[in-house]
Amino acid sequence: MSFVPELEKVLGVSLITDPDITSSYSKDQAPFAPFAPAKAVLLARSTEEVSKALAFCSEHKIPVVTRGAGSGLSGGANADADSLVISLEKMNSIIEIDPANQWAKVQAGVINLDLDTAVKEFGMAYLPDPASRDWSTLGGNVATNAGGMCCVKYGVTSHHVRALKVVLSTGEIIEVGKATKKFVTTLDLMHLFIGSEGTLGIVTEITVNIVPRPKSPATLIATFPNITQAASASTELLKYRPSMLEIIDQTTLKAVEKWHPLGFEVAGSILLMQLDENFELGDAAVATCQSHGMIDGMFTTEASEAADLIRVRKLAYPALERLGATLLDDVALPVTKIAEFVGKVEHLAKKYDLTIGIFGHAGDGNMHPTIVHDHGDVEGEKRAKSAFAEIVGVAQELGGSASGEHGIGSIKRGLVKDEVSQSVIDIQRGIKQLLDPSGILNPGKKLP
Amino acid sequence: MSFVPELEKVLGVSLITDPDITSSYSKDQAPFAPFAPAKAVLLARSTEEVSKALAFCSEHKIPVVTRGAGSGLSGGANADADSLVISLEKMNSIIEIDPANQWAKVQAGVINLDLDTAVKEFGMAYLPDPASRDWSTLGGNVATNAGGMCCVKYGVTSHHVRALKVVLSTGEIIEVGKATKKFVTTLDLMHLFIGSEGTLGIVTEITVNIVPRPKSPATLIATFPNITQAASASTELLKYRPSMLEIIDQTTLKAVEKWHPLGFEVAGSILLMQLDENFELGDAAVATCQSHGMIDGMFTTEASEAADLIRVRKLAYPALERLGATLLDDVALPVTKIAEFVGKVEHLAKKYDLTIGIFGHAGDGNMHPTIVHDHGDVEGEKRAKSAFAEIVGVAQELGGSASGEHGIGSIKRGLVKDEVSQSVIDIQRGIKQLLDPSGILNPGKKLP
Numbered sequence: 001m002s003f004v005p006e007l008e009k010v011l012g013v014s015l016i017t018d019p020d021i022t023s024s025y026s027k028d029q030a031p032f033a034p035f036a037p038a039k040a041v042l043l044a045r046s047t048e049e050v051s052k053a054l055a056f057c058s059e060h061k062i063p064v065v066t067r068g069a070g071s072g073l074s075g076g077a078n079a080d081a082d083s084l085v086i087s088l089e090k091m092n093s094i095i096e097i098d099p100a101n102q103w104a105k106v107q108a109g110v111i112n113l114d115l116d117t118a119v120k121e122f123g124m125a126y127l128p129d130p131a132s133r134d135w136s137t138l139g140g141n142v143a144t145n146a147g148g149m150c151c152v153k154y155g156v157t158s159h160h161v162r163a164l165k166v167v168l169s170t171g172e173i174i175e176v177g178k179a180t181k182k183f184v185t186t187l188d189l190m191h192l193f194i195g196s197e198g199t200l201g202i203v204t205e206i207t208v209n210i211v212p213r214p215k216s217p218a219t220l221i222a223t224f225p226n227i228t229q230a231a232s233a234s235t236e237l238l239k240y241r242p243s244m245l246e247i248i249d250q251t252t253l254k255a256v257e258k259w260h261p262l263g264f265e266v267a268g269s270i271l272l273m274q275l276d277e278n279f280e281l282g283d284a285a286v287a288t289c290q291s292h293g294m295i296d297g298m299f300t301t302e303a304s305e306a307a308d309l310i311r312v313r314k315l316a317y318p319a320l321e322r323l324g325a326t327l328l329d330d331v332a333l334p335v336t337k338i339a340e341f342v343g344k345v346e347h348l349a350k351k352y353d354l355t356i357g358i359f360g361h362a363g364d365g366n367m368h369p370t371i372v373h374d375h376g377d378v379e380g381e382k383r384a385k386s387a388f389a390e391i392v393g394v395a396q397e398l399g400g401s402a403s404g405e406h407g408i409g410s411i412k413r414g415l416v417k418d419e420v421s422q423s424v425i426d427i428q429r430g431i432k433q434l435l436d437p438s439g440i441l442n443p444g445k446k447l448p
Numbered sequence: 449m450s451f452v453p454e455l456e457k458v459l460g461v462s463l464i465t466d467p468d469i470t471s472s473y474s475k476d477q478a479p480f481a482p483f484a485p486a487k488a489v490l491l492a493r494s495t496e497e498v499s500k501a502l503a504f505c506s507e508h509k510i511p512v513v514t515r516g517a518g519s520g521l522s523g524g525a526n527a528d529a530d531s532l533v534i535s536l537e538k539m540n541s542i543i544e545i546d547p548a549n550q551w552a553k554v555q556a557g558v559i560n561l562d563l564d565t566a567v568k569e570f571g572m573a574y575l576p577d578p579a580s581r582d583w584s585t586l587g588g589n590v591a592t593n594a595g596g597m598c599c600v601k602y603g604v605t606s607h608h609v610r611a612l613k614v615v616l617s618t619g620e621i622i623e624v625g626k627a628t629k630k631f632v633t634t635l636d637l638m639h640l641f642i643g644s645e646g647t648l649g650i651v652t653e654i655t656v657n658i659v660p661r662p663k664s665p666a667t668l669i670a671t672f673p674n675i676t677q678a679a680s681a682s683t684e685l686l687k688y689r690p691s692m693l694e695i696i697d698q699t700t701l702k703a704v705e706k707w708h709p710l711g712f713e714v715a716g717s718i719l720l721m722q723l724d725e726n727f728e729l730g731d732a733a734v735a736t737c738q739s740h741g742m743i744d745g746m747f748t749t750e751a752s753e754a755a756d757l758i759r760v761r762k763l764a765y766p767a768l769e770r771l772g773a774t775l776l777d778d779v780a781l782p783v784t785k786i787a788e789f790v791g792k793v794e795h796l797a798k799k800y801d802l803t804i805g806i807f808g809h810a811g812d813g814n815m816h817p818t819i820v821h822d823h824g825d826v827e828g829e830k831r832a833k834s835a836f837a838e839i840v841g842v843a844q845e846l847g848g849s850a851s852g853e854h855g856i857g858s859i860k861r862g863l864v865k866d867e868v869s870q871s872v873i874d875i876q877r878g879i880k881q882l883l884d885p886s887g888i889l890n891p892g893k894k895l896p
Contacts, residue, residue: 100683101782101813123687145632156630159607174871181812182604182780182852184593184643185864187876187895191639195632212687235548239571239660277725332630334549364629365549404630416633423622428635430882434875447635 003062004040007084010056011049015040015084025067025087026079031327032385033075033411038065038083043090047165047173047204050086054202055171057084058438064169065442066198068109068137072144073328074409076197076445088139091204094118103162103179105207108139115208124210127154130405131317138206145195147405152363153243153276156405158194165205166193169436179207192431197407198442200435214276217243219306222289222297223267226250227358230269231339233292234362237273238335240281240288244274245363246313249342251349252357252370253312255319262312267295271362272313274306316359317370323355324372327384331395332404333365344394345369352383356391366404367395389415408446417448451510452488455532458504459497463488463532473515473535474527479775480833481523481859486513486531491538495613495621495652498534502650503619505532506886512617513890514646516557516585520592521776522857524645524893536587539652542566551610551627553655556587563656572658575602578853579765586654593643595853600811601691601724604853606642613653614641617884627655640879645855646890648883662724665691667754670737670745671715674698675806678717679787681740682810685721686783688729688736692722693811694761697790699797700805700818701760703767710760715743719810720761722754764807765818771803772820775832779843780852781813792842793817800831804839814852815843837863856894865896 004015016022019037027035039062044050057064066086067077079085091107094115098104099122106115112133116126129148130136136146142164147156154160163177177183177190193200224230227249234247248256248270257265264270271289275281282299289297300306320326333341342358349356360367371387373380392402392415401419402412425448432439432447452463464470467485475483487510492498505512514534515525527533539555542563546552547570554563560581564574577596578584584594590612595604602608611625625631625638641648672678675697682695696704696718705713712718719737723729730747737745748754768774781789790806797804808815819835821828840850840863849867850860873896880887880895 098784100784102686145636147630151630155607158636159603168871172871174869174875176872178780178849180780180782180848182595182599182814183849184780184851184853184855185849185867186872187648187879188593188606188639188643189872189875189879191636195636200635212689238550241660332626332628332632334628336546336548366630400628401626401631401633403632405632407632419633421622423616423620424624424634424637427622427637427882431635431637431879434878434882 002039003060007053007056011052015042025085028070028072028075028077030073030075030409030411031325033078033409035078036081038079038085039081041085041087043087045090047167050167050202050204051171051173053084053086054167054169057440058169058171061438062440063443064440066202068140069135071132071136071140072409073330073406075411076144076407076409078410086202088137088204095205097122099124099210101179102210103207104210105205106138108137108204108206110138112136112138112141119210120213123213125213126208126210128157128160139203142194142203142206143197144405144407147361147366149244149246149361152245152361153241158191160209161190161194161206162209163207164190164193164203166201166203168201169438169441197409197446199432199446200441214243216303217274217276217306218279218282218299218301219309220273220282220285220297220299221309222271223264223295224269224271224293225295226268227342228339229293230271231362233289233294234271234338235335236288236292237285238363240275240285242273242363243276244272246272247338247360247362248313248316249358251355252316252320252359255323255357256312256315259319259322260315264312270312272310313359316357320357320370320372324374325381327371327388329369329371329388329391330403330406331367331392331400333367333395333398333400335362335365337398337400338362338365338367341367341394341398345391348387348390352387354380354383354387356387365400410445413446413448420448450487451508455501455504459500463490473533476518476520476523476525478521478523478857478859479773481526481857483526484529486527486533487529489533489535491535493538495615498615498650498652499619499621501532501534502615502617505888506617506619509886510888511891512888514650516588517583519580519584519588520857521778521854522851523859524592524855524857526858534650536585536652543653545570547572547658549627550658551655552658553653554586556585556652556654558586560584560586560589567658568661571661573661574656574658576605576608587651590642590651590654591645592853592855595809595814597692597694597809600693600809601689606639608657609638609642609654610657611655612638612641612651614649614651616649617886617889645857645894647880647894648889662691664751665722665724665754666727666730666747666749667757668721668730668733668745668747669757670719671712671743672717672719672741673743674716675790676787677741678719679810681737681742682719682786683783684736684740685733686811688723688733690721690811691724692720694720695786695808695810696761696764697806699803700764700768700807703771703805704760704763707767707770708763712760718760720758761807768805768818768820772822773829775819775836777817777819777836777839778851778854779815779840779848781815781843781846781848783810783813785846785848786810786813786815789815789842789846793839796835796838800835802828802831802835804835813848858893861896868896
């Protein structure tokens with residue numbers, strides 16, 4: 001028996017049940033993660049509506065999958081046939097901007113870039129900048145503890161959140177953290193919810209730090225004969241406190257060149273760095289790159305020139321996508337292990353006869369190997385999946401972990417056990433039991 | 449029956465039981481917080497020793513109070529007569545410094561400034577700078593989530609911790625977080641322990657961020673006719689991204705003048721700001737102060753001049769201490785409410801016939817009203833305690849909270865209930881029950 005009519009009565013609104021529509025609400029952007037069209041989709045309009053829905057679902061043991069824009073890459077928002085999907089996309093109001101106290105309070109469905117644009121009027125910025133920022137929501141950013149380009153200097157989403165309103169699985173509404181810059185009155189419950197991928201509660205309102213808008217950045221681009229030299233230069237460039245520090249490997253560069261020739265055909269690797277202050281360090285940064293074997297380099301404070309320079313980074317993933325079906329991986333590494341990691345992944349590319357392009361946030365060690373196989377090649381897809389898992393293992397062996405910013409979702413749940421002790425697993429289970437005793441919140445995701 | 453002989457056998461070391469010594473290990477720096485000399489003190493030498501001690505204490509239901517240097521100001525490390533005190537002061541090794549990956553790993557008993565001094569050799573800094581940094585330990589800083597002067601720009605202790613080794617009450621040893629800059633493999637259990645004031649586990653090893661050492665700062669000092677103007681200037685100065693932004697009220701200035709005349713007798717309030725980059729903003733910052741009614745101001749990039757300027761801030765608390773017995777309060781406020789807060793506290797000073805000097809971290813709203821009464825004046829002491837509690841109430845009314853950086857400990861436990869919902873209390877109790885089922889860890893502290 002479907003729960004739909006009864007829940008519609010409780011909420012006083014219609015749920016979406018048309019399978020053509022529920023299907024698109026039942027998965028994120030991860031290509032191989034299992035999903036089934038959910039039983040129904042609620043386009044929630046308020047915290048109170050989410051609360052009523054969760055109280056109902058707890059009582060009737062209905063699995064609930066929460067989603068924002070569905071930009072995730074780990075299957076974290078994928079549903080199964082029994083689920084209710086709660087989409088927060090309509091909860092997209094910026095509730096308040098307080099530039100003097102340097103915070104903004106938003107509903108969870110607000111798009112990252114929309115918040116940044118809104119606070120720009122006050123000379124402020126919301127810094128965390130995941131690649132998806134022009135369509136991903138703050139709620140999703142909080143759920144995955146999203147990173148981005150600026151994290152090398154400014155930290156990930158969790159460093160920028162002050163307070164959350166959360167609906168617990170019972171329907172209870174709680175507030176954790178506080179809008180003030182300091183808060184130590186309670187245990188830090190807020191960080192439990194950040195990165196919990198919808199397994200502990202549904203975040204409906206978020207209060208974030210906003211900061212005086214940094215200067216328009218200066219940009220350095222440097223080519224190197226190989227990624228070992230680029231990576232060692234990158235580690236040293238951290239001393240200039242870059243606001244961006246990205247690396248691209250030769251496989252990715254070749255894919256870009258094939259599509260949009262930008263003149264990088266001789267480079268074995270490229271580094272892109274930005275400074276948003278202390279531009280006078282540009283010359284020193286170029287010299288640092290030279291001392292690591294730089295072929296060619298350029299430093300500019302001109303925004304238009306910079307746009308040309310960083311184009312290669314923006315083209316990296318779409319260029320690889322043009323080569324075939326892609327599987328975008330995401331691992332966290334010690335920054336000193338990037339070159340070794342790339343070497344091992346290149347070895348895997350040979351072993352599995354796949355193209356694997358690697359680019360990522362060199363400055364914080366968060367790399368994105370992207371596995372390419374031919375569209376429709378079932379064997380290739382199998383090999384790609386094997387390589388995907390092995391890449392995680394390589395990262396773990398090098399002292400890294402299974403994800404940097406995309407989350408564990410469903411696709412990496414089986415790959416984390418070597419990283420996590422039984423005691424930590426037990427504590428996670430205890431917290432899950434405490435906050436979601438009926439186990440309805442995003443079952444099969446994140447937690448072991 | 450004393451547990452001491454049996455525990456000594458289990459550990460193979462002697463415990464301190466001399467009441468003259470145990471007494472000094474059984475309290476922190478909070479003047480009015482209750483304590484009794486603990487039954488025994490263990491000067492722990494290793495994580496394994498802490499583990500064995502906790503397993504024993506769990507089994508025998510012996511309360512355990514953990515301490516570092518005892519620099520706390522909330523009674524958070526105060527013991528009672530049944531307790532075992534575990535001091536981590538001998539666990540003071542810097543285990544590893546990895547400048548390339550920008551982290552350092554220390555035992556919990558390492559003194560904050562010793563770490564900063566050690567990493568300085570590599571051109572790096574450990575930024576969080578509580579006023580006690582030359583004698584407080586990293587373990588204590590983590591337990592209270594300590595702040596400091598630089599937090600206005602760089603955030604509090606929790607923003608600088610990457611990983612922790614924690615002994616649970618059962619003796620189990622866990623690791624939470626990771627040395628890499630990004631880590632999302634598990635729920636964020638690490639932040640649960642930061643600021644938990646010894647109630648959830650004993651942190652024995654800490655991996656922290658270290659960063660390229662900032663430039664020697666430039667300093668602005670500005671006097672204002674009254675604190676309302678100083679506070680409004682302060683809020684606007686945040687746009688220059690100061691690395692320090694402190695305010696001092698007239699009562700405190702008068703106490704300083706009486707002791708060390710520095711020429712501030714006409715000022716109603718003083719602001720001290722430092723920039724650790726973009727020194728070219730100094731003139732604009734002075735202009736900002738002028739537009740808020742500055743009497744006199746000076747901006748300098750000379751370190752020796754700056755030392756003279758910031759002397760007034762360093763003298764603030766000792767100057768008030770010279771006036772009598774002091775009770776140092778600590779509240780978190782929205783930065784825009786500082787002036788209103790000071791007005792209300794001045795009113796309380798009159799009502800209770802007490803001197804209350806106010807200084808603090810204007811940039812992040814963390815204020816330290818310091819209540820003075822005559823030594824030995826029992827009535828005055830009573831009035832001071834009442835004022836202390838009322839000050840917290842004033843902060844809460846203005847949207848702030850009971851502590852900014854000193855913690856709740858025992859002295860503020862009764863003052864937080866208006867700030868915290870029953871649901872949050874219940875979750876905190878659930879987590880306490882999960883992690884410390886026998887309730888031996890720092891009973892009567894922090895948690896409601």
